Amino acid sequence: MARNTRERILAAALELFNTFGEPNVTTNRIADELDISPGNLHYHFRTKADLIGTLFARYEQRMLELLATPSDGTPHIEDIWLFLHLVFETIGDYRFLYRDLTDLCARHRRLHQHFQGILKLSMQTARDLCDGLAEVGQLDASSRELEALVRNIVLVATFWIAFDQVLDRDSEPRPDRAVWQVLSLVSPFLVGTAREELGALSESYW
Amino acid sequence: MARNTRERILAAALELFNTFGEPNVTTNRIADELDISPGNLHYHFRTKADLIGTLFARYEQRMLELLATPSDGTPHIEDIWLFLHLVFETIGDYRFLYRDLTDLCARHRRLHQHFQGILKLSMQTARDLCDGLAEVGQLDASSRELEALVRNIVLVATFWIAFDQVLDRDSEPRPDRAVWQVLSLVSPFLVGTAREELGALSESYW
Numbered sequence: 001m002a003r004n005t006r007e008r009i010l011a012a013a014l015e016l017f018n019t020f021g022e023p024n025v026t027t028n029r030i031a032d033e034l035d036i037s038p039g040n041l042h043y044h045f046r047t048k049a050d051l052i053g054t055l056f057a058r059y060e061q062r063m064l065e066l067l068a069t070p071s072d073g074t075p076h077i078e079d080i081w082l083f084l085h086l087v088f089e090t091i092g093d094y095r096f097l098y099r100d101l102t103d104l105c106a107r108h109r110r111l112h113q114h115f116q117g118i119l120k121l122s123m124q125t126a127r128d129l130c131d132g133l134a135e136v137g138q139l140d141a142s143s144r145e146l147e148a149l150v151r152n153i154v155l156v157a158t159f160w161i162a163f164d165q166v167l168d169r170d171s172e173p174r175p176d177r178a179v180w181q182v183l184s185l186v187s188p189f190l191v192g193t194a195r196e197e198l199g200a201l202s203e204s205y206w
Numbered sequence: 207m208a209r210n211t212r213e214r215i216l217a218a219a220l221e222l223f224n225t226f227g228e229p230n231v232t233t234n235r236i237a238d239e240l241d242i243s244p245g246n247l248h249y250h251f252r253t254k255a256d257l258i259g260t261l262f263a264r265y266e267q268r269m270l271e272l273l274a275t276p277s278d279g280t281p282h283i284e285d286i287w288l289f290l291h292l293v294f295e296t297i298g299d300y301r302f303l304y305r306d307l308t309d310l311c312a313r314h315r316r317l318h319q320h321f322q323g324i325l326k327l328s329m330q331t332a333r334d335l336c337d338g339l340a341e342v343g344q345l346d347a348s349s350r351e352l353e354a355l356v357r358n359i360v361l362v363a364t365f366w367i368a369f370d371q372v373l374d375r376d377s378e379p380r381p382d383r384a385v386w387q388v389l390s391l392v393s394p395f396l397v398g399t400a401r402e403e404l405g406a407l408s409e410s411y412w
Contacts, residue, residue: 149390163365
């Protein structure tokens with residue numbers, strides 16, 4: 001039963017943080033939402049930072065599992081497309097982290113360090129996928145172009161949620177559009193069948 | 207003298223907001239920094255929101271002036287390079303806006319509306335510049351590629367500061383790197399002399 005309350009608190013916190021932004025949600029509001037006393041919430045999570053830390057750990061675990069997968073074998077555009085969908089669904093599920101990323105990182109040192117780790121791993125994964133495509137003759141870019149490309153991929157992947165939110169308030173996250181945004185960065189460097197594959201995938205998207 | 211105090215408050219607020227992030231700076235701290243009483247600050251700016259609004263209006267004026275300039279005549283890569291430098295210097299000068307953009311927009315409706323206007327105008331400017339390059343045969347992209355390109359240009363331009371801050375805390379803003387990040391998005395679509403021109407410019411950057 002205690003376990004169940006803990007899970008309910010986490011689910012309510014995630015939902016409220018995602019909807020209103022973490023800075024605008026107090027632990028009292030989360031307790032209110034669940035119709036439990038602030039003391040009961042406090043028993044499970046001593047501070048709001050504990051709550052954020054636990055949600056972040058779950059997000060991090062999902063991201064690390066995802067980022068560990070795409071390294072085996074020759075990459076195909078269709079696999080990369082699916083991989084990005086899973087990444088952007090995870091980001092959408094924990095979008096409060098991305099909404100106020102700079103401030104969360106400034107306030108929570110441990111979260112910042114771990115997030116930096118995820119960004120660096122994401123850049124490594126993007127680089128590996130590009131290198132893999134280049135090795136089988138499906139991508140053509142100079143090392144300088146590749147460096148800028150990898151940085152832009154991770155920048156766009158990290159901030160598409162914040163961009164959507166500012167440009168078009170109250171919109172739901174659109175992982176499908178984010179996939180397209182990121183693949184459109186890679187698209188001009190694709191050659192051969194990868195280019196055709198992406199063309200076909202983008203047709204089904206539009 | 208009163209006018210002078212008002213300007214000193216604005217300068218100190220901008221400096222503190224940029225350094226520590228707007229959510230972490232109270233008006234009392236700004237008064238402390240200037241060695242004036244909170245009442246004196248309050249006389250010039252009734253609320254922190256007034257202070258933010260005045261700083262935003264100055265930022266907006268600079269941006270609107272910049273975004274109005276590049277439309278006349280055939281665009282050259284070197285002019286676009288310079289234009290982006292000026293834009294990114296302005297963004298760097300008011301970087302607190304970009305650090306906590308989603309939250310500022312959620313808390314200040316007027317700021318949000320005006321910022322949306324700047325984003326839309328930026329997209330229009332990016333589109334005009336690309337169309338201009340295409341008309342003189344220096345850019346080759348399909349309409350779908352162009353749409354994704356324009357969106358990515360404005361996304362990268364808007365969030366390079368936040369990205370730098372999270373990836374490499376305490377770093378100074380790097381407008382020169384931001385220019386390169388944005389032009390590397392356009393680069394694969396350039397043809398003819400524009401491509402050579404950008405190559406030469408990027409040599410001098412590296």
